[in-house]
Amino acid sequence: MENKIDDINRKILRRLQENSRESFASIGRLVGLTPPAVAERVKKMEDLGILEGYKARVNHLKMGYQLRAIVTIKAFMGKLKPFLEKVRSMQEVINCYRITGNENIIMEVVLLDQLHLEQFIDQLIQYGETRTHIILSDIISDAPIMGNKGI
Amino acid sequence: MENKIDDINRKILRRLQENSRESFASIGRLVGLTPPAVAERVKKMEDLGILEGYKARVNHLKMGYQLRAIVTIKAFMGKLKPFLEKVRSMQEVINCYRITGNENIIMEVVLLDQLHLEQFIDQLIQYGETRTHIILSDIISDAPIMGNKGI
DNA sequence: GGTGAAAATTGGGAATT
């Protein structure tokens, strides 16, 4: 019941991770399948939860966000739960994880400018001790997750 | 020459960030435009670099990766450049940023198991001092970047 | 795998600025 991921599905997943708007027909040509056959495989991988969604990447600078930052929080006693509720309403937060270690939370945020960053951090001090790292550049962005072999 | 992002484009960007496979026809119905008009706006936003790409999200667990981690590196003198070259070939690394602060690099990695994590970290010790946080859960994943108003 | 429905694309033309 384990591996529905054969070489063909790996190629399909690779293509969709690189360009999720590629048509099933185009993918089919590459893997030697008809469009309906590709569609069926994709549907099955969606149902199995292997494929979780399809997202457009938007440039933060072009949207007016001049800064990105990584912010960690070491939550005060009893303040983690309230933070987890609050953070869902914060539009600046693009990604947020619970993590192990000295800090409890790490998140990636987009900010209009330095003043916005300051205001954002001020919102957080009630929940815990924060640490901020400005993102200088991207080295790797959303690299595709491959199966055990990098086909 | 600045803002090509009116309310209609904001809605288009929102929809594509939520589901990048949504058809132009479907989006058009929502914003009151014909499919070619939507296609034209999307094409223009691609050309302007506002839309950077379309990616499928894949579940790491279903792909056999039992662990995710955040790893930071405080690079040794002269070891940052070699690391930046090396990291591009590391399939475990999904995201990697240059950052300000005590650490130079932060990255998100997927790992098959604990042994794999150990081997991965061992590869890094030659480049700098590492710190590892296991990801326990997702609070927010790839939230859409909105324009200045959250339309 | 094959067939009808839906969507994408292309070209041309009209309206707004």
Place this chain on the structure above:
DNA sequence: AATTCCCAATTTTCACC
């Protein structure tokens, strides 16, 4: 004149059986 949109026709893709 430039931009943006619509319309219509062709091609491609999708979805059901």
